[in-house]
Amino acid sequence: MTLFDALAARRSVRQFTDRTPTRDELEQMLDAAVLAPNHRLTNPWRFYVLGPEARAAYGLALGHRKAKKATDEAQAAQIRQATSDDHRAWPCMLVVAMTQHENPEIREEDYAATFMAVQNVCLAATALGLGTHIRTGAIMGDPAARAAVGVSDAERIVAVLTVGTPAVVPDAKPRTPARELTRWVP
């Protein structure tokens, strides 16, 4: 698969088979991640591969947030349990965090670099026949979710990826052609 093939084939995959990605596959993806450009060679990325217990704890933290919309405690308990169970059942979760430099300019560069590493993970997964789905949101700053991951106080979680063998490969989502978004400035 060429890089252009991988770019075209990558999807946000939401349904996976039960197969857990192998350690070798995950290490290939993480080795690809750290090839991303990073200004001043800060290597800002940190990776956490979550097993079933950590996934369930992360899902419970998310479930607590979702359950705030419940109309009664029975429904809230059901939402917490279901969200935790759903996360335990994912074949793999990869949390990508970054170090937080005291200099805001470096911090911003490091955030950008860390997302380039995330893209490398997604493309490497595609080349290995795997699928990924990036998730973000306020949950990443939730103390219970952070504790589930084991992330240090000095780090910021920037993306949470599910990884696995696609059970369903979604159709490509439409994109605005680059030519409509590009000015060739003389």
Ligand SMILES: Cc1cc2nc3c(=O)[nH]c(=O)nc-3n(C[C@H](O)[C@H](O)[C@H](O)COP(=O)(O)O)c2cc1C
């Ligand atoms: C920075 C970033 C954050 C994202 N956060 C979420 C998210 O919180 N939940 C979600 O379902 N998808 C999330 N996605 C996935 C996008 O929704 C997805 O990439 C988009 O719908 C295009 O689909 P595709 O990846 O299959 O091309 C995120 C993607 C990026 C790049």
